[in-house]
Amino acid sequence: MAPVSGSGSPVRVRVKRKSFAAIGGRDENVVLTDVSFDVAPRSFVVLTGPSGCGKSTLLNIVAGLDTDYEGDIDLGSGSPQMTFIFQTPRLLPWRTIRENLMLSLPDGDRRQDGVDAILDRVGLTEAKNAYPERTSLGMQRRAALARGFIQEPDILLMDEPFVSLDDPTAHGLRELLVDLWNSRPTTVMFVTHDRTEAVMLGTRILRLAPGSASIVADETVRLSPAERTDREKVQAELKRIFESPAADHNGAGVSQG
Amino acid sequence: MLPARKTTAAGATIERLAWTIASLATFVALWAMAAALSESRHLPGPDKVLEVLGQEAASGALWSNMSITMVRVACAFFLAMLIGTVIGIFLGSYRRADKFFDSWLVLFLNLPALVIIALSYVWLGTTELTAILAVAVNKIPNVAVQMREGARQLSRDLSEMAHVYNFGPWKTLRHVTLPQLAPFAAAAARSGLALVWKIVLVVEALGGHATGVGHQIHAAFGNYDVPTILAYALAFIVVIQIVEFGVLQPLQARVNKWRR
Numbered sequence A: 001m002a003p004v005s006g007s008g009s010p011v012r013v014r015v016k017r018k019s020f021a022a023i024g025g026r027d028e029n030v031v032l033t034d035v036s037f038d039v040a041p042r043s044f045v046v047l048t049g050p051s052g053c054g055k056s057t058l059l060n061i062v063a064g065l066d067t068d069y070e071g072d073i074d075l076g077s078g079s080p081q082m083t084f085i086f087q088t089p090r091l092l093p094w095r096t097i098r099e100n101l102m103l104s105l106p107d108g109d110r111r112q113d114g115v116d117a118i119l120d121r122v123g124l125t126e127a128k129n130a131y132p133e134r135t136s137l138g139m140q141r142r143a144a145l146a147r148g149f150i151q152e153p154d155i156l157l158m159d160e161p162f163v164s165l166d167d168p169t170a171h172g173l174r175e176l177l178v179d180l181w182n183s184r185p186t187t188v189m190f191v192t193h194d195r196t197e198a199v200m201l202g203t204r205i206l207r208l209a210p211g212s213a214s215i216v217a218d219e220t221v222r223l224s225p226a227e228r229t230d231r232e233k234v235q236a237e238l239k240r241i242f243e244s245p246a247a248d249h250n251g252a253g254v255s256q257g
Numbered sequence B: 001m002l003p004a005r006k007t008t009a010a011g012a013t014i015e016r017l018a019w020t021i022a023s024l025a026t027f028v029a030l031w032a033m034a035a036a037l038s039e040s041r042h043l044p045g046p047d048k049v050l051e052v053l054g055q056e057a058a059s060g061a062l063w064s065n066m067s068i069t070m071v072r073v074a075c076a077f078f079l080a081m082l083i084g085t086v087i088g089i090f091l092g093s094y095r096r097a098d099k100f101f102d103s104w105l106v107l108f109l110n111l112p113a114l115v116i117i118a119l120s121y122v123w124l125g126t127t128e129l130t131a132i133l134a135v136a137v138n139k140i141p142n143v144a145v146q147m148r149e150g151a152r153q154l155s156r157d158l159s160e161m162a163h164v165y166n167f168g169p170w171k172t173l174r175h176v177t178l179p180q181l182a183p184f185a186a187a188a189a190r191s192g193l194a195l196v197w198k199i200v201l202v203v204e205a206l207g208g209h210a211t212g213v214g215h216q217i218h219a220a221f222g223n224y225d226v227p228t229i230l231a232y233a234l235a236f237i238v239v240i241q242i243v244e245f246g247v248l249q250p251l252q253a254r255v256n257k258w259r260r
Helices: A055-063 A097-103 A110-121 A137-149 A167-183 A195-201 A231-242 A245-252 B009-038 B046-059 B061-093 B095-110 B113-124 B128-152 B156-164 B168-206 B213-222 B226-255
Strands: A011-020 A029-039 A044-048 A070-074 A082-085 A155-159 A187-192 A204-208 A215-220
Touching (some): A055 A070, A055 A155, A082 A137, A097 A137, A187 A195, A195 A231, B061 B128, B095 B128, B113 B128, B113 B168
Parallel strands (some): A044 A204
Antiparallel strands (some): A011 A029
């Protein structure tokens, strides 16, 4: 019953080296070295690690927004459709929320018929004709989420889309995301530094080390959809993944030289 | 007065209007007093100026001169906005071009209007097109500077969003780029109109045109006919204010209506 994304092949990420050019006396800054992994179709992969470890840079590379790197990204066969949900909502402030969703799709596209339904689903029916800056940040993030999902993408990239929200709002949005993803599973790469968020959402967690980041741990999250909204189960799984001796050895000990 | 009290939009308009009327009435009263005291034919009172204005209107000279000048103002204004916008966006988007042409812009910004007008007539002859070009060239650097600032501030976040959501060039221009430039264009338009109409009169006076408000004022100046000079000035101020309140301010309010 659930419509599934078309692409059946994995996303292959191979980044040999990514650096930012030296500016004003500062040395060249190497942010990523030898980051390679595959993302299975319709899996929800979370990239996590401390701030500044290069998670967002990696996502920008996968999205094609940053092309200045050594390596190769293979999105799979059949030119899959990709969508990016940014760290900030990035809605056009001079267009209403509804107009923002309509504009994100080609004119006359059948998906435009679903705009009102998805706005209703994320609880924005009342606010849909408001300009984004006249709504709360939580509402803007919900609009950004709806704009991403209405694309019906094969690959969905998300860069800390719930950061700087209060806990209940962020929690509500995570449940909404799980709900949306369950009704239409798609390949997701989700960046966050929030461990609870990582465990609650992901089917697999990749941990990046600080400094010239590379992957230090690759864990599968062993939670059923129902268990993901159970705080205790989430906490237990978080402990298992992040506080095991192996994880400590690999992750927390690596520091920037 | 209770400045802290919240006023409605209509109340605010009425209050602003009252201040304007009081202020203008005081000005007219002072003018009338000065004219009465000096008893000079070089300082006519408001009544005399209105009388001349009535005569000019009745003879039809006012309308024909005003309309020909307004056409020149409109042509020069739109030409300057168009060329200035293109130059400004170009410089704001390409850093190297900006570095190179910045000095040219400074040069043209500081070139006195009179020099541009004189050289235009010498080089291009005293044609209608020369008059319009001379005025436009005076205004283009200002428009370019304001639009360059707008182009420099274009949001990279939003262009990335437009890229990710496959907006394409036309949709990006219409829904992403132009709305960001609109406030700068509106500001350039408002300051532009004021500058353009002042320079048009100088151009008309210097170019030996047989028509236009500038020509009338120039002719009146030859006879030390101060009432005619003031009558035309008054008529022009009224027209420009109508354009300002009737067109430019509503336009500016429209492009800013999404702001909190």
